[in-house]
Amino acid sequence: MRYFIEFSYDGSAYHGWQRQPKAISIQQTMEEAMSTLLRSEVKLVGAGRTDAGVHARQLFAHFDLDEAPDYADLVHRLNSFLPEDISVKRILPVIPNAHARFDALERTYEYVVVQRKDPFLFNWAHYVHLPLDVQAMNLACAELLKHTDFECFSKSNTDVKTYVCHLKEASWSEQEDRLVFRITADRFLRNMVRAIVGTLLDVGLGKSAVEDVNHIIKSRNRSEAGVSVPAKGLYLTRISYPESLFQIHG
Known part of the structure; x- marks a missing residue:
């Protein structure tokens, strides 16, 4: 099943959204947190890339899971696990081919x-x-x-x-x-x-x-x-x- 995750962050401490080989990114931080809590590897596809130091009040990414999570509980656990400069607002089920980047209007x-x-x-x-x-x-x-x-x-x-x-x-x-x-x-x-x-x-x-x-x-x-x-x-x-x-x- 496919899901959208809505989140925000202060980008001051990060080298942008996208994973970097030798620098910490929002994507890496969130993927590692979600993979740990869900005990399964999670790959996030973001709606777009923000450069190093740029902030986001609203950003979406999509990911796939075999089993439906308890959305409210997962949001709560993620916010407890993630650094203070990243906040998850909600997780939403979407249609199977929904794409966070290409479907954005x-x-x-x-x-x-x-x-x-x-x-x-x-x-x-x-x-x-x-x-x-x-x-x-x-x-x-x-x-x-x-x-x-x-x-x-x-x-x-x-x-x-x-x-x-x-x-x-x-x-x-x-x-x-x-x-x-x-x-x-x-x-x-x-x-x-x-x-x-x-x-x-x-x-x-x-x-x-x-x-x-x-x-x-x-x-x-x-x-x-x-x-x-x-x-x-x-x-x-x-x-x-x-x-x-x-x-x-x-």
Whole structure:
């Protein structure tokens, strides 16, 4: 039987989601915990990869088990067994061919910027002390939504077959003492959000004009875009799936 597991984590201490040969990852930590508790090898297939230092408020992975577990009890035991920076929310039975990555309809990321030094947000936000023109940054966001090819924001030497992503939303909002960039799309390229944020911050700082965004995207050249901002301010916040995946008939 196949199951989805929903969880969240603070990525500060991990080398991203995916297993690494010589570094600790979220995937390895969770697989080892689940395999120990279930007394059977568990392999997780995540909805996507987050880079080292990136956080997730919501992420899903799928796994297979021969016997149905007591869902609530397994969630409780996992949360007792896992490190404090990883939390499991729920485990859901799904249809046999459900896939955490390929069946995802949309993904939403948020990037947090603070404009005053705050020791309590040091590991969870990017500090920019210079004034930012948020209105100009949102005008630049509107330009992003006119495009679908985002090769200029992709990490170099990736093995993707297409750089096409369909953006649904991209905007900045002021929330109390922080600026939050929110972006939703059907898929994202590796390093894409951090490169977009770096480019938008250049607009906000007056280093680039709003209309420069179109030139950058059309260039399809990573060196034309802004620098990648630090991973610590990035959060994967939502993944949506078709309801049909969860319609199990016994």
